[in-house]
Every structure is written in structure tokens, then in C-alpha cells.
Amino acid sequence: MEHRLFEANPDPKKPKFFLTAAFPYPNGPVHMGHARTYTIPDVLARFKRMQGYNVLFPMGFHYTGTPIIAIADAIARGEKSWINLFVNVFGVPKEELEKFKEPLYMARYFHEVSKISMIDAGYSIDWRREFATIDPQFSKFIHWQFQKLKEKGFIVQGTHPVGWCPRDKMPVSMHDTKDDVEPEIGEFVLLYFKDKDGVIYPAATLRPETVFGAINVWVNPNATYVKAKVDNEIWVISEDTAYRLTFQLRKVEVIEKFKGEKLLGLRLRNPVTGEYVPVLPATFVDPKMGTGIVMSVPAHAPYDYAALMGLKPSDLSKYNVKPEELKPRPLIKVKGYSDIPAKDVIEKLEVKSQEDREKLDEATKEVYGAEFKYGVMRDDIIQYVAKDIPEPARSYIIGFVKSWIVGKPVSEARENIAKWLEASGLASRMYEIVNKPVYCRCGAEVVVKILEDQWFIDYGIEEWKQLAREALKQMRIVPEEYRSNFEYTIEWIKRRACARTRGLGTKLPWVDGWIIESLSDSTIYMAYYTIAHKIKEYKLKPEQLTYEFWNYVMLGEGDVNKVSKKTGIPVKILEELRNEFDYWYPLDSRHSGKDLIPNHLTFFIYNHVAIFPREKWPRQIVVNGWITVGGQKMSKSLGNILPILFVNRKYSPDVVRLSLMITAEVGQDGDFNEELARSVLDHLKRIYDFTQKVKDMICYEKPGKLEDIDIWILNRMQKHIVKVTESLENVRLREAANTIFYIIYDDIKKYMDRVKYHLNIPERRKTIGWVIGKIVNTWIRMMAPYTPHLAEELWQIIGGKGFVSIAPWPKVEEEYLSPEVEVKEEYIERVIHDIDEIIKVIKKKPSKVYIYVAPIEMYEPLQQAIKFVEESKPLKDFIRFMVSTAKDKRRAAEQAKKIYSLALDIPPHIRDILKQVKIDELKALTSALDYIKGKIGVQEIHVYSSIDKKAPDPGKRKHLALPFRPAIYVE
Numbered sequence: 001m002e003h004r005l006f007e008a009n010p011d012p013k014k015p016k017f018f019l020t021a022a023f024p025y026p027n028g029p030v031h032m033g034h035a036r037t038y039t040i041p042d043v044l045a046r047f048k049r050m051q052g053y054n055v056l057f058p059m060g061f062h063y064t065g066t067p068i069i070a071i072a073d074a075i076a077r078g079e080k081s082w083i084n085l086f087v088n089v090f091g092v093p094k095e096e097l098e099k100f101k102e103p104l105y106m107a108r109y110f111h112e113v114s115k116i117s118m119i120d121a122g123y124s125i126d127w128r129r130e131f132a133t134i135d136p137q138f139s140k141f142i143h144w145q146f147q148k149l150k151e152k153g154f155i156v157q158g159t160h161p162v163g164w165c166p167r168d169k170m171p172v173s174m175h176d177t178k179d180d181v182e183p184e185i186g187e188f189v190l191l192y193f194k195d196k197d198g199v200i201y202p203a204a205t206l207r208p209e210t211v212f213g214a215i216n217v218w219v220n221p222n223a224t225y226v227k228a229k230v231d232n233e234i235w236v237i238s239e240d241t242a243y244r245l246t247f248q249l250r251k252v253e254v255i256e257k258f259k260g261e262k263l264l265g266l267r268l269r270n271p272v273t274g275e276y277v278p279v280l281p282a283t284f285v286d287p288k289m290g291t292g293i294v295m296s297v298p299a300h301a302p303y304d305y306a307a308l309m310g311l312k313p314s315d316l317s318k319y320n321v322k323p324e325e326l327k328p329r330p331l332i333k334v335k336g337y338s339d340i341p342a343k344d345v346i347e348k349l350e351v352k353s354q355e356d357r358e359k360l361d362e363a364t365k366e367v368y369g370a371e372f373k374y375g376v377m378r379d380d381i382i383q384y385v386a387k388d389i390p391e392p393a394r395s396y397i398i399g400f401v402k403s404w405i406v407g408k409p410v411s412e413a414r415e416n417i418a419k420w421l422e423a424s425g426l427a428s429r430m431y432e433i434v435n436k437p438v439y440c441r442c443g444a445e446v447v448v449k450i451l452e453d454q455w456f457i458d459y460g461i462e463e464w465k466q467l468a469r470e471a472l473k474q475m476r477i478v479p480e481e482y483r484s485n486f487e488y489t490i491e492w493i494k495r496r497a498c499a500r501t502r503g504l505g506t507k508l509p510w511v512d513g514w515i516i517e518s519l520s521d522s523t524i525y526m527a528y529y530t531i532a533h534k535i536k537e538y539k540l541k542p543e544q545l546t547y548e549f550w551n552y553v554m555l556g557e558g559d560v561n562k563v564s565k566k567t568g569i570p571v572k573i574l575e576e577l578r579n580e581f582d583y584w585y586p587l588d589s590r591h592s593g594k595d596l597i598p599n600h601l602t603f604f605i606y607n608h609v610a611i612f613p614r615e616k617w618p619r620q621i622v623v624n625g626w627i628t629v630g631g632q633k634m635s636k637s638l639g640n641i642l643p644i645l646f647v648n649r650k651y652s653p654d655v656v657r658l659s660l661m662i663t664a665e666v667g668q669d670g671d672f673n674e675e676l677a678r679s680v681l682d683h684l685k686r687i688y689d690f691t692q693k694v695k696d697m698i699c700y701e702k703p704g705k706l707e708d709i710d711i712w713i714l715n716r717m718q719k720h721i722v723k724v725t726e727s728l729e730n731v732r733l734r735e736a737a738n739t740i741f742y743i744i745y746d747d748i749k750k751y752m753d754r755v756k757y758h759l760n761i762p763e764r765r766k767t768i769g770w771v772i773g774k775i776v777n778t779w780i781r782m783m784a785p786y787t788p789h790l791a792e793e794l795w796q797i798i799g800g801k802g803f804v805s806i807a808p809w810p811k812v813e814e815e816y817l818s819p820e821v822e823v824k825e826e827y828i829e830r831v832i833h834d835i836d837e838i839i840k841v842i843k844k845k846p847s848k849v850y851i852y853v854a855p856i857e858m859y860e861p862l863q864q865a866i867k868f869v870e871e872s873k874p875l876k877d878f879i880r881f882m883v884s885t886a887k888d889k890r891r892a893a894e895q896a897k898k899i900y901s902l903a904l905d906i907p908p909h910i911r912d913i914l915k916q917v918k919i920d921e922l923k924a925l926t927s928a929l930d931y932i933k934g935k936i937g938v939q940e941i942h943v944y945s946s947i948d949k950k951a952p953d954p955g956k957r958k959h960l961a962l963p964f965r966p967a968i969y970v971e
């Protein structure tokens with residue numbers, strides 16, 4: 001920090017890289033979920049910085065909206081669960097907690113705690129640019145953004161359904177609800193079933209096209225229902241519905257309350273068939289969903305079918321229902337199903353009763369999905385229409401059904417019948433939270449309210465959608481499989497309430513009484529970072545930050561002299577700000593958790609294309625998965641929200657960083673647990689101890705001659721540099737971490753194992769010291785993005801210059817690339833492996849080992865065989881080829897078989913090298929003899945050429961030697 005390594009300023013000589021992560025709400029300390037989202041960009045920031053980029057990674061704090069106020073209110077109300085969490089889990093001192101009733105005090109407190117946590121975690125943030133969304137200067141920026149949106153016609157005022165908290169009396173979306181659930185709003189059609197007196201029983205359905213087969217009506221006998229005056233009609237609905245309807249522009253006056261069982265046996269007239277159908281009991285009917293009145297279509301609704309199965313003959317006679325009345329009516333043809341699809345699926349899933357909720361939900365999903373996609377309305381439904389309705393009404397209805405329903409796909413028929421019934425006064429609509437129950441942070445259950453005069457951002461405008469699609473198309477999405485989630489969101493997203501009547505934040509600039517909500521004031525704030533520090537440095541006042549000011553700084557529009565005159569900001573400063581923005585923008589990478597795809601990240605795309613020219617559109621979005629703790633989702637109720645600071649203090653920041661990166665690849669869900677942290681800690685300790693152990697050997701004088709094994713480790717390091725660089729470029733952070741911390745460690749361990757026999761030879765010791773110095777220097781630089789604290793310490797230990805955090809990223813040194821040495825080392829390991837296998841078979845401790853290697857000339861037939869194998873030519877072709885030039889045809893054929901199968905056996909990457917390289921096996925094994933002896937635990941090992949006539953051959957194995965596979969005899 002004190003060295004200001006991470007403060008980035010425009011530098012035209014350097015390429016820039018600007019990345020941001022979603023800023024936190026300071027209503028608690030940043031926790032492990034944040035840690036994952038921030039460690040990912042920090043690793044990339046550090047990597048890019050070492051690659052020579054001018055990297056900007058800033059951070060701010062999101063005070064906007066209700067997340068802070070709701071919790072301050074809960075503390076003020078004395079809610080135990082929050083107080084426990086703050087005191088026992090977050091470690092807030094009791095005397096501080098008292099002051100949390102004041103929302104801003106609490107926000108400032110957690111703002112500071114979170115900032116300390118992030119510094120402690122080693123995030124390479126430029127803190128000069130920090131800001132809070134309630135800063136008056138930031139509000140001026142949001143004013144400018146909203147004026148721009150309004151000018152373009154993207155902000156509209158109107159009547160629209162929204163998720164609503166009846167206690168707070170305001171719209172709620174994801175960040176206002178418990179557990180961050182976005183309330184999803186669906187639309188029910190209410191079909192008016194009527195009794196003999198004309199009282200309406202509005203059956204709520206998503207499938208009005210099945211009304212032809214509605215042979216009875218369900219109510220829940222145990223729920224409370226009311227008779228109520230709704231607008232100017234008399235309705236019978238559940239008591240809860242009467243409450244919810246009041247939010248949807250309906251006037252509701254309850255006349256009478258009673259239990260649902262009172263309605264059983266009543267007869268109601270189906271609005272389309274005209275038949276009087278019975279009201280029957282069903283426990284699956286939820287009085288809090290829809291109206292509490294459900295029409296029963298057993299042929300196409302698994303719940304209805306299951307509920308009818310459960311009725312006993314005694315029930316039927318009790319309600320005066322004849323069994324034949326309840327026969328399911330087939331309405332829809334759908335391929336792959338019988339006339340009664342509900343029955344098919346119920347039998348397939350072995351549903352036993354209407355209480356089998358899980359299976360019934362699955363069955364419903366299947367039938368509804370199949371019928372919506374492939375279903376067509378049957379011709380014979382006409383027989384049910386207007387059965388008991390007199391002419392001429394009857395002919396009129398039949399005419400409609402014939403032309404608009406029969407033979408139509410389900411999706412069309414559904415809309416047609418709903419519109420027609422509505423127009424005929426036989427139906428209306430009602431909104432519902434379809435993923436209910438959703439709770440506001442204050443604890444009240446969210447309902448749908450039809451809001452009048454509400455301000456909306458209209459993400460449904462087609463030209464705007466089109467620009468968003470284009471931006472998405474040219475953007476890199478990591479991981480790529482999340483792209484379809486963005487595409488889907490852009491397609492369905494419509495109007496969104498953008499202002500609230502309470503909460504912290506910026507007022508709508510053109511009208512009083514509205515505050516811009518948190519998912520609407522956080523869409524282009526990345527641009528604000530580019531100049532946030534300058535606004536502070538030059539003490540610019542909010543009133544100076546006019547519409548013209550932002551137009552100039554963010555868009556380069558207007559005459560700088562006029563802007564200067566109007567704002568009182570010197571031209572030089574205006575130009576400096578413009579330059580900052582222009583240098584850093586567009587944003588190179590945006591980071592957030594996957595839960596923000598359907599809202600924040602999509603709004604981010606939309607608002608950028610609305611405000612900025614194409615060349616300033618964002619370039620990349622990186623989406624990360626969840627993090628669980630010990631296998632559990634973090635939640636307030638479990639009390640397992642782990643603040644970063646505590647975890648860092650317990651394990652050290654580097655352990656936490658590496659654990660989070662190694663647990664899963666970026667887009668996947670990961671788990672942080674004790675066992676993982678312990679094993680990472682132990683491993684980092686091994687790396688530290690190793691560096692301590694070798695530091696005195698390190699030698700900077702370049703040696704004259706390198707042995708094969710020296711070149712082997714240098715060659716391996718070059719390959720790792722290529723692979724790790726590629727992994728990091730592609731944001732495969734787990735893969736890169738695995739190579740750096742584990743694979744390279746194993747390679748270095750092997751190298752040390754190979755050369756320990758040379759350490760008492762002074763000349764070799766010096767060379768090895770030089771090799772170690774070189775590879776450790778490269779290695780520490782590769783660790784630095786992940787474990788910066790450890791890397792700086794190791795860098796000091798080996799006498800590295802300056803800070804490793806700004807040392808150059810390792811580059812491949814071509815001179816150390818040696819496929820030949822790599823293949824030689826592979827050969828030695830294979831020989832050791834083969835000897836081990838033989839020893840296992842003979843099951844005794846050997847005293848002597850004889851190795852016979854093939855002469856180098858035999859590599860020619862092997863190389864030929866490799867060619868045959870690679871061209872997928874069969875063995876017989878190779879035999880023919882070998883025999884054609886041989887004197888002893890039979891022997892040549894036999895030899896060809898062996899060599900061909902050897903070529904098949906060699907892994908492709910080695911084959912590739914062997915095509916051009918021949919190994920002097922005698923030399924290779926002799927030079928590694930100490931190592932081989934040590935590995936096998938046998939002191940007497942003899943290596944001979946297989947054509948050495950004088951070589952002893954006690955096991956008669958000499959003649960079996962093949963290239964790359966010597967003959968071995970163990971005594």
C-alpha cells in the first residue's frame with residue numbers, strides 16, 4: 001500500500017486493462033461469497049500488470065436503496081436474529097450495535113470493515129478512486145444518466161404490475177428480498193363460474209383453453225372463503241385473495257366469511273359449456289395462490305386427475321354427483337401421449353394421491369410443457385360447447401370455437417379464448433407472484449401491485465433490445481456457457497420499476513418524491529471510477545457537475561471552453577478528466593456472481609449501449625458460481641456467513657485466495673472448508689520450506705555446461721510458462737493454479753531427486769545452484785497473482801529485485817526448449833517403471849539388474865512404424881514394408897510385429913518427438929545410473945548394448961531389446 005503500486009494513471013505508452021467487480025452493500029462485512037468474486041479479478045489484475053499492462057482495479061460501496069435501511073430498521077425493532085448475527089458472527093461490539101439504528105452509521109461502519117478486509121486480502125485496488133453511491137457528486141452522475149435515458153424515451157411513466165411490500169409500501173426486487181429472490185410475476189385468467197343467483201366464482205387458471213373439459217370445481221374445505229363485493233359484482237373467493245386483489249386496482253368489500261366446506265356440493269355454471277358442474281373438495285387448492293377456486297380438467301391436469309382418484313363413491317353420493325359426470329374429456333392431441341395425457345404421466349410416475357406434491361409438480365410440468373409445445377385442440381371439443389345454452393347464443397359461441405379454437409395450437413387457442421371470454425364479460429385477469437412465497441427484507445410477504453404513475457425503465461423497447469443483443473454478441477462471456485442465460489434475459493426482459501418512495505440514493509431529477517433504486521443506479525458506475533479520484537483531488541462541487549460537464553467528460557460532446565465557463569472548472573482539469581475517461585474506457589472485464597445475470601449484468605449491457613458509443617461498450621463479463629462453506633449455502637439463518645477478515649486471520653489471506661481459486665473453475669460452484677484450507681496451508685508451507693532450504697545454493701553465475709537433467713527442468717518450465725499463460729488468458733484460474741502450485745512443485749522435487757547425487761561435485765553444485773535460482777525465480781513470479789504475500793516473501797528470500805508484484809511475467813526462453821531431453825527423461829522413467837514391474841512379479845529382493853539397450857540404428861524402423869501408425873496403416877502393410885528389404889524374411893516379420901505394437905504403445909506426444917529424435921540409450925541410462933539405483937534400491941545395475949557380443953546374458957534376454965524399450969533381466 002505505502003508504495004502505491006496499484007494506483008494507476010493514464011499512460012499512453014502502455015496498453016491498459018480496466019476491470020471491476022460488483023461493489024458490495026455495506027450492510028454487513030464482506031464475506032466469502034465476495035471473496036471469490038473479488039479474488040478472481042484480482043488474480044487477473046495482477047497477471048495483466050506483470051504482463052506489462054497498465055491495470056486499473058477500483059472499488060466502491062453501494063449504499064443505495066433498502067438493503068441498508070431494512071437492516072437498520074430490524075436492529076431498531078430489536079430483531080433477535082439480526083442482533084445475534086451481528087454480535088456473535090460478525091463480532092460487532094455491543095456499544096456499536098446501539099448506533100446501528102442510524103442507517104448511515106451502520107453503512108459507514110461496514111464500509112470501513114469491508115475496506116480493511118479487502119486490503120488485508122491483498123486485493124490490488126486503487127483506493128484513491130473509492131466512492132459511495134450516496135456521494136452528492138455521484139448523484140449528479142446518476143442524474144445525467146437518467147436524463148439521457150429519458151431523452152431517448154427509455155424511461156416511461158405508467159401503470160404496471162410490480163412486486164410490492166405491503167408493509168414498506170414500495171416495489172421490491174431481488175435486492176430488497178430475503179435470500180435475494182427476484183419476485184416473478186405471472187398472469188392468471190379468472191374464468192367466471194356462476195351459481196344460480198349469478199354470484200361469480202372466479203376460477204384462476206393459466207390454461208383457459210381447457211375450460212371445455214372443466215367438469216367440476218375444486219375448493220379447499222379447510223380454508224377460509226369470503227363472499228365479497230368486487231367492483232360491482234359479487235364474488236366468492238378465498239379470504240387471502242380478497243386481500244391481494246386490493247393491490248390490483250380492485251375495490252373489495254367483504255360481506256361474509258365461511259369455511260370452504262360450505263361450498264361443497266354446490267353447482268356452478270361453466271361459462272363455455274353452460275353445464276352446471278359440482279363443487280368438490282381438494283386439499284391441494286392453495287388459498288394463497290390465485291383465487292382459491294380451481295376448475296378441474298382431469299384429462300390434462302395431473303392434480304385434478306389425482307384428486308378425482310381420491311374421491312370415494314360415498315363422497316359422490318353425498319354431493320349428488322353421478323360417476324359418469326366426472327369422466328375426463330380429451331381436449332388436446334399431443335404426440336407421444338394417449339387421449340388423457342394426465343393419466344399417462346400419473347401412471348408413469350406412480351403418483352398415489354393428491355398429497356404426492358413433488359411427483360405431481362413434475363407431472364404437471366411435463367404435461368403442460370408437452371401440450372404447450374406440441375399440442376393441438378381436437379375437433380370434437382365442439383360437442384361440449386354451449387350444451388345448455390339456448391339459440392341464438394349457442395350458434396354464436398359454436399361459430400367462435402370453430403374458427404378460433406378447433407385445430408389451433410394450444411398457445412394460440414389459449415390467448416384466443418381468454419380474450420374472447422374477457423370481451424364477453426365472462427373472465428378477467430389477475431397478477432400473481434408465481435414463485436411465492438417471497439419475503440421482503442422487513443419480513444412481510446411480497447404481493448403484486450398494479451402501480452399507477454410509476455417510473456419505469458423500459459427494457460422491452462425493441463431498438464434498445466437490438467443494441468443489447470449486438471453488444472452481447474461482440475462481448476466475451478466467461479464461461480461461454482452462460483451466454484445463453486444473457487440471451488434469454490435480453491429476450492424476456494420488459495419494463496422495470498426504477499424508483500422507490502423510500503431508501504437511500506439519488507432522487508429522480510425531474511420529479512420529487514422518488515429515489516432511484518439500487519439495480520438502476522449501478523449500471524454504468526464503472527465509468528465514474530475513471531474520474532472519481534480527480535473529483536476529490538480538485539474538490540469539485542456537486543453543483544459544478546452539470547449535464548454539460550458529463551456530456552463533455554463521458555462523451556466528448558460540447559465546447560470545453562463553454563463548459564468551463566458554465567461550471568467554473570478550468571479547461572485543463574476538464575481535459576484531464578476527459579482524458580482519464582477516454583484512456584480507461586471501455587471496461588475490459590466485469591466480474592460478478594451468476595445470480596446477477598438476470599438483472600444487474602443485463603442492465604449493465606443495456607445502459608452502456610444506451611449511453612455510450614460502440615467503441616466504449618464493455619468487452620468481457622466473467623461470471624462466477626456460488627461458494628458454499630463446509631458444503632452449506634451461506635445464510636443468515638444458519639449463522640454461517642463467514643466474514644473475509646476472520647477467515648483471513650485464521651488461515652492467512654493467501655491460503656484463502658488459493659483455496660477459493662483451486663476449489664472450482666470460475667463458472668462452477670465451489671466449496672470452502674477446513675480440510676481444503678488446511679491442505680493448501682500445508683502445501684504453501686512446503687513451498688516456503690523448500691525455498692528456505694535452497695536459497696544458499698542459488699548461484700547467479702551462468703555455468704559453462706548444462707547436463708541433460710538441467711535442460712529437462714528448464715524445458716519443463718518453458719512449457720509451464722506457455723500453459724499457465726494460456727490458462728490465465730482464458731480465465732481458467734483453477735487450471736493455472738494447479739500447474740503453478742502442484743505440477744511445477746512436483747517437477748522441481750523430481751529435479752532435486754535426480755541431482756542430489758551430483759551435489760558433492762563442486763562444478764555440478766554451482767550449475768545446479770544456477771538452475772535452481774533460475775526456475776525458482778520464474779516460479780515465484782507465477783505464484784504472485786494468487787499468493788502475493790507469500791510470493792513477496794519468497795522473492796525477498798531469493799534476493800529478487802523490487803516487488804515481485806510488478807516484476808515482468810515470465811517469458812519463454814527458446815534456447816531451453818528441448819524435446820529431445822524431455823523424451824530422454826521420459827525414457828529413463830519408463831525403464832525404472834519396467835524394472836519395478838518385473839521386481840513385483842518375481843516377488844523377491846533382486847541383487848543384480850541387467851539392462852540391454854538397442855543400438856541407435858534400430859530407431860529407423862521405429863520411426864517408420866510410427867509413420868504407419870499415425871497414418872492408420874495396418875500391421876500387415878508394415879510387415880510387407882519391413883520384409884521387402886530384409887535378408888532373413890521370417891525374422892524381419894517377427895521384428896516388425898514387435899516394433900509396430902511398440903509404436904502403438906507409445907503415447908502420441910512422445911511419438912511426435914521420436915519421429916525426429918534418436919536416443920543414445922546407453923549414454924542416457926549411464927548418466928542417470930545413480931538415480932535409477934536409488935529409485936529401485938539395487939546397487940548393482942549393468943547396462944549393455946544389445947549388440948555387444950561380450951556382454952554377459954544370464955537370462956537370455958539380450959535379443960529382446962527394442963528401441964525405447966530395453967530388455968531387462970533381474971537376478
Ligand SMILES: [Zn+2]
Pocket residue numbers: 165166167168169440441442443444
Ligand atoms: Zn418490506
